[in-house]
Amino acid sequence: MPYHKDKQQAFQAAQQGYTQAVNANEQRITSIGKADYGKELAHLTQEVNEAYVQIDKALEVASEHQYEQLKQYQQDLQSLMDDISQ
Template sequence: MPYHKNKQQAFQAAQQGYAQAIDANEKRVESIEQPHYGRELAHLTEEVQEAYQQIDKALEVASEHQYSQLKQFQQDLQSIMAEIDKES
C-alpha cells in the first residue's frame, strides 16, 4: 500500500507543478509589452523547471494512465518553451 500512496503523491506533485507552470505562463502572456515581463518570464522558467523535475520523478512510479497524462504535461510545457524561443 505505501507504494500506491507514493505513486499517487508523486503524480499529485507533478500535477500541481504543471498547474503552477500553466498559471505562470498565463501571467507571462498577460504581461507582454509590460515593464515586468522579464520578471514573469523568469518566474515561468523557474516553474517549468520545477514541473519538469516533478514530472520526471512521477514518471518513475506512474501507472499506465498517469504515465500518459504526465507525458502530455511534458509536451504542453515543451510547447510553451518553444513559443518563448520563437518570441526571442
C-alpha cells in the same frame, strides 16, 4: 499500500507543478509589453523547470494512465517553451 500512496503523491506533485507553470505562463502573457515582463518570464522558466523535475520523479512510479498524462504534461510544457523561444 505505501507504494500506491507514493505513486499518487508523486502524480499530484507533478500535476500541481504543471498547473503552476501554466498559471505562470498566463501571468507572462498578461505582462507582455509591460515593465515586469522579464520578471514574469524568469518566473515561468523556474516553474517549468520545477514541473519537469516533479514530472520526471512521478514517471518513475507512475501507473500506465498516469504515465500517459505525465508525458502529455511534458509535451505541453515543451510546446509552451518552444512558443516563447520563437
